Amino acid sequence: AQKITQTQPGMFVQEKEAVTLDCTYDTSDPSYGLFWYKQPSSGEMIFLIYQGSYDQQNATEGRYSLNFQKARKSANLVISASQLGDSAMYFCAMREGRGNKLTFGTGTQLKVEL
């Protein structure tokens, strides 16, 4: 079974609009962390935001926020006021329990249009 599922291979959004990128996860461990990364065409993975399973509030970092719905096992990334520079691949990832590795989804390609 996939541990991280990103069901949107590609998304389009108009500049200045908000966009939600979906991520669902599967784990039986009560302790886990969820990460979102942005990967431009240059290849670098840029850390965006983190949500811990015990965090009481949804994480926010500037224009990025995470819509964390624990019971539904979803951790959607919301980008507000989209900019052309937001066009990139976005990956959701999870680290479980006391493990070390991140498990990534297949990503969502976001294109911001004028």
Next chain:
Amino acid sequence: DTGVSQNPRHKITKRGQNVTFRCDPISEHNRLYWYRQTLGQGPEFLTYFQNEAQLEKSRLLSDRFSAERPKGSFSTLEIQRTEQGDSAMYLCATETGVRGNTIYFGEGSWLTVV
């Protein structure tokens, strides 16, 4: 610029040759990871170091792959007798000594085996 430096950024090699990639972590980041990413996929975990100790290896890390982190600073990933299936981007990531909420990736090293 996340501070994780990888080189070379691009490498084209003939099948059967050996290649080595280097990762210089952010200063004082004790935890270091290698991932592999193929086209259209998210990164996959290869191996993890805490200081100079290699504590975890994925089954993806065949016996042709070897990683080292002498003195707990920079790390190298060597692939011997390269095969076309090794063509991928190899990403290095680092983290402080305490498992936390931010893992920084480098820009990756693209390998093409011809």
